[in-house]
Amino acid sequence: MSVLEKVRPEPPVTVRKEPRVTDEHGRRIRVGELVWRYLLLLAVLALTVGPFLWQLSTSLKGPTEDIYSSPPSFLPARPTLHNYTRVADTIPVWDYALNSLKVATANVVTNCAGSALAGYALARLRFRGRKVTTLVFVLAMLVPVEGIVIAQFTTMRELGLNNTLIGVVLPGAIGAMNVLLMRGAFRNLPYEIEEAAYVDGANVWQRFLRVALPSVKGTVAVVAIFAFMGAWDDFLWPLIVLSDPSKFTLTIGLNYLHGTFAADERLVAAGTVIAVAPLIALFACLQRYFFRGVGEGAVKG
Amino acid sequence: MAASVRIRRQLPLSPWLFAAPGLLVTGVFVLYPFVSTLVNSFTDRRTLLPGHFVGLANFRELLHDDMFWTGLRNSTLYVVGVVPALVVLPLLLALLVQKNIPGITFFRSAFYTPVVASIVVVGLIWVWLLDERGLVDSLLETAGIGRVGFLSDQWLLLLSAMAVTVWKGLGYYMIIYLAALANVPRELHEAAAVDGAGPVRRFLSVTVPAVRSTMVLVAALSSVAAFKVFSEVYLMAGPSGGPAGEDTTLVMLVQRTGTGLTGRVGYASALSVVVFVVTVALMLLVLRADRRDES
Numbered sequence: 001m002s003v004l005e006k007v008r009p010e011p012p013v014t015v016r017k018e019p020r021v022t023d024e025h026g027r028r029i030r031v032g033e034l035v036w037r038y039l040l041l042l043a044v045l046a047l048t049v050g051p052f053l054w055q056l057s058t059s060l061k062g063p064t065e066d067i068y069s070s071p072p073s074f075l076p077a078r079p080t081l082h083n084y085t086r087v088a089d090t091i092p093v094w095d096y097a098l099n100s101l102k103v104a105t106a107n108v109v110t111n112c113a114g115s116a117l118a119g120y121a122l123a124r125l126r127f128r129g130r131k132v133t134t135l136v137f138v139l140a141m142l143v144p145v146e147g148i149v150i151a152q153f154t155t156m157r158e159l160g161l162n163n164t165l166i167g168v169v170l171p172g173a174i175g176a177m178n179v180l181l182m183r184g185a186f187r188n189l190p191y192e193i194e195e196a197a198y199v200d201g202a203n204v205w206q207r208f209l210r211v212a213l214p215s216v217k218g219t220v221a222v223v224a225i226f227a228f229m230g231a232w233d234d235f236l237w238p239l240i241v242l243s244d245p246s247k248f249t250l251t252i253g254l255n256y257l258h259g260t261f262a263a264d265e266r267l268v269a270a271g272t273v274i275a276v277a278p279l280i281a282l283f284a285c286l287q288r289y290f291f292r293g294v295g296e297g298a299v300k301g
Numbered sequence: 302m303a304a305s306v307r308i309r310r311q312l313p314l315s316p317w318l319f320a321a322p323g324l325l326v327t328g329v330f331v332l333y334p335f336v337s338t339l340v341n342s343f344t345d346r347r348t349l350l351p352g353h354f355v356g357l358a359n360f361r362e363l364l365h366d367d368m369f370w371t372g373l374r375n376s377t378l379y380v381v382g383v384v385p386a387l388v389v390l391p392l393l394l395a396l397l398v399q400k401n402i403p404g405i406t407f408f409r410s411a412f413y414t415p416v417v418a419s420i421v422v423v424g425l426i427w428v429w430l431l432d433e434r435g436l437v438d439s440l441l442e443t444a445g446i447g448r449v450g451f452l453s454d455q456w457l458l459l460l461s462a463m464a465v466t467v468w469k470g471l472g473y474y475m476i477i478y479l480a481a482l483a484n485v486p487r488e489l490h491e492a493a494a495v496d497g498a499g500p501v502r503r504f505l506s507v508t509v510p511a512v513r514s515t516m517v518l519v520a521a522l523s524s525v526a527a528f529k530v531f532s533e534v535y536l537m538a539g540p541s542g543g544p545a546g547e548d549t550t551l552v553m554l555v556q557r558t559g560t561g562l563t564g565r566v567g568y569a570s571a572l573s574v575v576v577f578v579v580t581v582a583l584m585l586l587v588l589r590a591d592r593r594d595e596s
Contacts, residue, residue, distance in 0.1 A: 157348070229417065
C-alpha cells in the first residue's frame with residue numbers, strides 16, 4: 001500500500017560536498033535528531049529482539065554452564081548444539097514440526113484455492129444470491145473463534161475427525177477474511193482484460209485461471225503468508241482437538257515439553273528456537289509482501 | 302459491475318461451483334457451530350451425552366460461579382490494562398520508524414519479529430525471562446533491587462501477561478499506524494511549525510487528530526482481542542490459571558469446562574455466549590465513543 005511503497009525507496013544519500021541524510025521529501029535531517037533517533041531505535045531493538053537472542057543463547061549453553069548466573073552471561077561460554085539433539089530424544093520434535101508443516105501447507109493450499117474461487121465468484125460472476133453469499137462471509141468473519149471452539153469441537157466429533165490433523169485444518173481451511181480479501185483484489189482489476197478474453201472465446205474457468213488469477217498474485221501471496229503463519233502459530237484449536245501426543249503440532253508439543261520438563265530450560269529454549277526459526281526465515285524472505293498485506297488487510301478490514 | 306452485465310453467458314452452475322468450497326467450510330465450521338453454541342447454551346449437553354433443554358439454568362449457574370466472576374474480572378482487567386498501551390505505544394513507535402533514514406527497513410522488520418513468532422514461543426520465552434531465577438530478576442538483583450518473582454504472585458502474573466500481550470502486539474499496530482501517518486499532509490505540520498508549535502504540541506494538535514480514526518480502530522481491535530485472551534495467560538499461569546485459579550480468564554474457563562470426555566458443553570456454551578455478547582458490546586462501545594467525540 002501507499003505508505004510502505006512511499007517509504008520504501010532507499011534513502012537518497014546525496015554525496016555532493018558532504019554526505020547528507022535526507023528524509024523522503026529530500027529535506028535534510030539534522031545530526032542531533034539522527035543521533036537520538038538511532039539511540040531510541042537501538043533501545044527498542046534490544047527490547048523486541050533481545051528476548052529471542054537470550055533464548056537462542058540459553059539453547060546453546062552446555063549442561064555444565066550456569067544458566068541462572070547473576071549477573072547473567074549473555075554469550076554461551078562453550079556453545080553447543082547438544083540441547084537440540086536432546087530435545088529430539090525427549091519429545092519427537094521433528095515429527096511435531098512435520099505435523100505443523102503438513103497442517104500449515106494444507107492451510108495454505110486450501111485458503112489460496114478456496115478463497116480465490118469464492119472471491120472471484122463474488123467479484124466477477126453474476127448469480128442470484130450473490131449478495132446473500134457475500135453477507136454470509138462478512139458475518140462469518142465477525143464470529144469470534146474463541147466463542148465457538150467448543151461447538152467446533154463437537155461438530156468435529158460428530159464428523160469423526162476428532163484427534164486428526166484434518167480436523168486441525170478444516171475449521172480454518174477457507175477463511176472468510178481471505179475470501180473478502182480476494183474479492184477486493186478481483187474487483188480492482190480492469191474489466192477490459194477479461195472482456196478481451198471473453199471475445200476470444202475463453203470460458204469462465206479459463207478467464208479465471210489464465211487472466212484474472214495471474215493478475216492478483218500479490219494478494220494470493222498475502223493470503224498464503226497469513227494462512228501459513230496462522231496455522232503454524234495456532235494454539236487454542238489444536239490444543240482442543242488433538243489428544244494423542246503422536247499427532248501433536250509443534251505448538252502443542254512445546255507446551256507439553258514445557259509442562260513435563262520445565263526443570264531444564266535449555267531444552268525448552270532449543271524447542272522454541274526450532275519452532276520460531278522457520279517463521280523468521282519465511283518472514284525475512286517475504287517481508288515486502290507481508291508489510292503491504294498487513295497494512296492493507298488491517299485498514300480495509 | 303458494468304462488465305458482468307456484458308459478460309452474461311456462462312454456465313448457470315459455475316458461480317456456485319466457485320463459491321461452494323468456501324460456503325461449505327464457512328457453513329459447517331463457523332455458522333453451524335455459532336448457532337449450535339447458542340442452542341447448546343440452553344441445554345445440559347455434555348461431550349458424550351446429548352443433553353436436554355434446561356432454559357436459563359446455565360446462565361443462572363454462571364451468576365453463582367465464583368470462577369466465572371474471576372474470569373470475567375481478569376478478562377476485563379486485561380482490556381483495561383492492555384488497550385491504552387496498545388493505542389499509544391505503537392503510535393509512538395510508528396513515529397520513530399516513519400522517517401526514511403538509513404537502515405530503517407531493518408528496524409521495522411526487527412520490531413515486527415514478536416508479531417511473527419508463535420504465541421507459544423513468545424509465552425515460553427517470557428516464562429523463562431520472568432522466572433524467579435530468570436534474566437529479568439537476575440538483572441534486577443545485579444542492579445541491587447533484588448528478585449521480584451513475577452510469576453509467583455497472582456497480580457504480578459496477570460500484569461506480566463499483559464506486558465507480554467503488549468510486547469507482542471506493538472509491531473502489528475505499528476504497521477497500521479504507519480499506514481495512517483503516511484496520509485497526514487506534511488503541510489499541516491509545517492503550518493503548525495511556522496506558528497511556533499514544538500514537537501509535542503504538533504504531535505497533540507496535528508498528528509493525534511489526523512490519526513484519530515485509526516486510534517479508534519486499534520482500540521476496537523485490541524479490546525476485543527484482549528477480552529478473549531487465552532494463550533498468554535494459559536502459558537504463563539498454567540492450565541489451572543495460576544495460584545488457586547485466580548488468573549483464569551473467560552476463554553480459559555471455556556476451554557477448561559467444555560473440552561475432554563467429561564466436558565460440560567452446555568455450560569461452556571453459555572460462557573461462550575457471554576464472551577460473544579461482551580465482545581460485540583465492546584465493539585459498539587468503542588465505535589460509539591468515537592461518534593460522540595466527533596459531534
